[in-house]
Amino acid sequence: MKNNNKTNTITPVRVWPGVVLVVLQWALRYVAPIIEPETIIIGVFGVLVFGLGIVVWWIFFSRAPRFEKWLPIPLTIISLYLTYQILDKSIATANMNLMFTMYSIPVMCLAFVAWAVISRNFSQRLRRITMVITIIAASGFWALIRTDGMDAEVHHDFAWRWSKTAEERLLAKKDHQQTISTDSSAISPLVEWSGFRGKNRDGIVYNLQIETDWKKTSPAKLWQKQIGPGCSSFAIQGNMIYTQEQRGENEMVTCYSLKTGDLIWLHSDSTRFWDAHAGAGPRSTPTLFESNVYTLGATGILNVLDASTGKLIWTRNAANDTKVTIPGWGYTSSPLIVDSTVLIAISGQILAYNITTGKPRWSGNDGGESYSSPQLFTIDGIKQILYTNKEGLTSYNPINGNILWALKWPGVRVVQPAQIDETSILIAADERIGLRRITVKNSENGWIIKEQWTTNKIRPDYNDFVVHKGYIYGFEGPSITCVDIENGNRIWKGGRLGGQLILLADQDILLILTEKGDIALVKASPDKFEELALIPAIKGKTWNHPAIAGNIFLVRNTEEMAAFKIPLTSI
Template sequence: MFFVYAIPVLSLAFVIWAVASRHQDVGARRVTMVATILLACSVWILFRSEGITGDARADFTWRWSQTHEERLLTQTDDEMMVRSTVPETIGRGVSWPGFRGPGRDAVIHGIRIETDWSVSPPDELWRRPIGPGCSSFAVQDNYLYTQEQRGDDEIVACYNLKTGEPVWRHADATRFWDSHAGAGPRGTPAFYDGHVYTLGATGILNALNAQDGTLIWSRSTASDSEVELPGWGFTSSPLVVDEMVIVAVAGTLLAYDLNSGNLRWTGPDGGGGYSSPHLLTSDGIRQILLMSEVGVTSVSPADGSLIWMHSWQEERIVQPALIRNGDLLISAGGLKGLRRITVKQGSDGWDIQERWTSSQLKPNFNDIVIHNGHVFGFNGPILTCLDIENGKRKWRGGRYGGQLILLTDQDILLVLSEKGELALVNAAPDQFTEIALFPAIQGKTWNHPVLVGNILVVRNSEEMAAFRLSLSGG
């Protein structure tokens, strides 16, 4: 990454040297040229790369400054707080079982919040440092589960939702780092029937007891699939279906028995990819979708056999989105944009037709939501609305980056920006309208927010925090 910036700096230094030394003799010019090269190159010794932003801008800091992870490791650890004998609950049946919520679509029904944050701002319940990672949370009762990196250990951690105090941690002796996103796991835990299922960045799949973190079973998905570690690590969030936990290992789906950890089936090879498995029903047929390097594939939950495939080659990160009539929205990342396809089962098999492709919304790692005939997501860092019928842009505004949640009862988008700000935006097609803005956490924020009842939990690779949102009676 330094070379991208070093070359223009060095070129500018050469121009300055050429002009300044044009009257010197040959020997002096050689000496000053060497000095110029050394000076221009030595500037970069002062900086350390902290990765990139969502729109691919470099993030530099002073080389001698401690990383947030290093500061965390030097702090006194208040790990292993005593858990209550009878767990508290936020409300009967209220939970967030894993990646992007119950439907894996970041859509919330039945919640109405106060939107005038100048009068009723989010009330901070707690804040605490956390190790790096792109994970979000699974929440059950009064406990939340996430993944993070602490030194040479990849951690699965349980925290008290109302206090932020640690309950337990499970450690695997492995570490992943890449120059874009930094260190730590990428996937989000899945909670099911008293167990927590996690996939680490190096491919370790764990089944843990949700109460105390006891390891039930563990598998190396890299070994099981014979897939090499991708450049950005293994990023899949586990999906629990029919007594199986299913993960994507690059572009290949693997299904494991929930109880034993035995490998049930392996799906088709989809090349590379950084997406997660997605369960849906199309034309009455339950199927699991995966966005991968070859396009989108659909397989049977029973045995992983291919049902249909739509080719659109590009490395994938974001999830597909289901339209009410059964059509799908799929993305080819930050280069090709968004596509609507129609999926129908006929007498001769499955028929997949492209409805439209739009370059006006190109979600990269920021997932999209659908509401009232429109799709909302990020074109680069800019929030954008498209008409779902034709793919035409309705508006763009708000340089947030980050991730979002849709509150359907109020037609509101709750955005967690890349800078750690919370924003409320009207989920309406007429124009971009920001309702409220609130500083939540510090640092680059790519992690998905979680809303359980009226408790909002956010995190990044530096800190996490919980806020109580005032409920609206309207």
């Protein structure tokens, strides 16, 4: 006799492939770049590949009931789409509008696989309810947060959407615009640090030797102050330091005391620029020349101010003098003064103005987006202005703007070119290409340009480099590297000190302000990578270039600034 009683059993979900896939996905995206920074791009694409793998596992190999196999697909798409409509602007626009996709996929994958593991023994009803809750929660929580920017390794600084920003906390202070009076001793004709990367825009300092054993004689912090956001560095004259920052709807040029960090004067323009990566505020650095300070704001306002009082001498909206479209990072050029001319760049176009009246003198062609600034070189005995943009490198006659010569080499231009000798120049492209050395010579038949070498053994990207005693010192991702100037071969690579640097040439020392806000000393020697000292300085992502006056080292980022007195050698 047959037994017709049937036992209803539910085949358990096979979860181990999903666990393996999500572990590999997160390891490739977040662990591998810690070990080898160059894997970050692979990690970003790996997120998509493993995400697709998890979909394939769930539909074809999970053994889940048919309804549960297919429900997550439309539910996830709808949930992510609806969340995207209410995202904070910082997340919606970051990473070229791709941040939500880049980050939501691994989070959703992790949440879904975790649900699959935890819910294996749930009842069918409870399993389906918790599935819906998991998908909605993994998507919807993105609407509750914002990003306050990212670092060079694409790690974002997340915060609750409703929490106050550093700028809002500064503005909440009643005395945030309170100025102090200054005595005549603070006003000095001596310019200690004229602006972006120093006197020659090369980041090199002479006639200064410091103690390098900071365990015995560590730099003393003179002061530390809150500051408005911006990527500006400092210019220094006497006891007065100049920078640019954002405070609410006002873009400001500010002057502080070198001794105390107190505000001396400020100039305000009613404009605001913001992007999801660097945040709000101006990107340029003030330039000092004689008794005036010259600034360019992120929306294109060119100001000339009295350095001692902040009184406006003349102003001009330089962006209106061009037809270029403002790039995603704003206008970033730091003004350059050559004789009686003020030179700036509005994205990929160089503009020249009369230093006294502000009237236009000449302008170059728009060569595509650029983050860099005009640079003065004397090449083969002839003074000229070099400017890099998306098309390549162009040399201009500073008097009339005539093009002397041009190098067509497409790429993303951020860092400044460097001069090796009378006829040799280094120019960077972007993180994919690296650095190129060229020679430029004047002849009876015109200028002759020859490529010496191109290397990807140093790819400065957003971090400037220096030339010293036959070698180039700069950054390859977060690591500092030394390259032979004769052939572009890498000598060594070490550390994780990505940031901006100053060369103390007489001592063969690199003084580095890291992206994490630390101050480091590294030996500028081809022998080996040698880190001499490292101390914390300021908190938060630090993209701003440092400045130095004597042995006073100035650092800042989008939240705070500080001054350190570095001990000098006793010799």
